[in-house]
Amino acid sequence: GAVVSQHPSRVICKSGTSVKIECRSLDFQATTMFWYRQFPKQSLMLMATSNEGSKATYEQGVEKDKFLINHASLTLSTLTVTSAHPEDSSFYICSAHAGTSGSNEQYFGPGTRLTVT
């Protein structure tokens, strides 16, 4: 099956610094990648939709200047949390969509646990 990797798996950073999270589709080309945020025992909240070569589409309430998304290639999307604050601590998960006809299946990465101190 399709594999999506995420790096790093865990990161601890100080308040005010920026953190970059990478999401890669390893064995397929992802026309679209999605970035989610998940709090403990809660659902996946879609933050933004990332299409290769174009600007990301952010969900209502998500600050695009704080959560910078770049989808430079069909296999890589990055999420940069700028000027991180403790309230940004969360589990960030990406998913990739191959875009093949008839299939809307999303392949999820293993997630990144961000802790801001």
Place this chain on the structure above:
Amino acid sequence: GQQVMQIPQYQHVQEGEDFTTYCNSSTTLSNIQWYKQRPGGHPVFLIQLVKSGEVKKQKRLTFQFGEAKKNSSLHITATQTTDVGTYFCGGGTSYGKLTFGQGTILTVHP
């Protein structure tokens, strides 16, 4: 905006008992997908339903999509301890994008 509600939030069962989780959307869906997330893990795709009234089975799991394409259910027959996890439904209205329900956390007591 679109909302997807999922119930129950928690379900505790004895091994061997059945389990059902329900998903309801505020709008008509083009498809619905089900995912399972094990404790400490990431969501893993289970199935996608597209047609009105569709029923699909995977061994002990039965998935249904309502006639109006606004609700869905996942039923597990004779649960096993390996079924433990959180089950999410994701409602799709536009190509690729999903709105997830809150998830149902299933615990199975041996």
